[in-house]
Amino acid sequence: MALLEQIDDDEVLVELPQWLADENVGYTQGSVPTAFVGRIATESNEAIQLADSAAARSIRKLAHRISQLEQSDSDEQDDWLDDRLTEHREEFNQRNDAVSLNDEWLPKSAIVQVLKRQE
Numbered sequence: 237m238a239l240l241e242q243i244d245d246d247e248v249l250v251e252l253p254q255w256l257a258d259e260n261v262g263y264t265q266g267s268v269p270t271a272f273v274g275r276i277a278t279e280s281n282e283a284i285q286l287a288d289s290a291a292a293r294s295i296r297k298l299a300h301r302i303s304q305l306e307q308s309d310s311d312e313q314d315d316w317l318d319d320r321l322t323e324h325r326e327e328f329n330q331r332n333d334a335v336s337l338n339d340e341w342l343p344k345s346a347i348v349q350v351l352k353r354q355e
Contacts, residue, residue: 271292273292
C-alpha cells in the first residue's frame with residue numbers, strides 16, 4: 237500500500253467504524269471518512285487521541301503519485317521528476333485541507349484496525 241510506505245515511522249493508519257467516524261468527524265462535503273493517518277498523541281487503557289491526523293483518502297492519491305515518481309528512472313526527465321516529487325511530498329506533509337480527528341478521543345474497543353508502517 238503506497239500510503240503506508242509514505243507515512244512517517246511514528247504515524248499510524250486508523251480505520252474506524254462508520255458510526256464512530258460520524259460521531260467524531262461531523263459534517264464534511266460528501267461522505268464521512270473512516271480511515272485516518274496520524275500520530276497517537278495520548279493513550280489510556282480505554283482510548284487513544286490522534287494528533288496531526290488527516291483523512292486517508294485525501295492523501296492516498298498523493299502517496300500513490302509519490303511512489304510512482306520514486307520508481308521512475310527516466311534520465312530525460314530528471315529535473316521534471318525531481319520537481320514533481322518535491323511538490324507532492326510537500327503537499328503530502330502539509331495536509332492542510334484534509335479532514336482531521338485531532339483532539340478526539342477514540343475508544344480502543346471500537347477501532348476496526350490500526351496499521352503502522354514497517355521497515
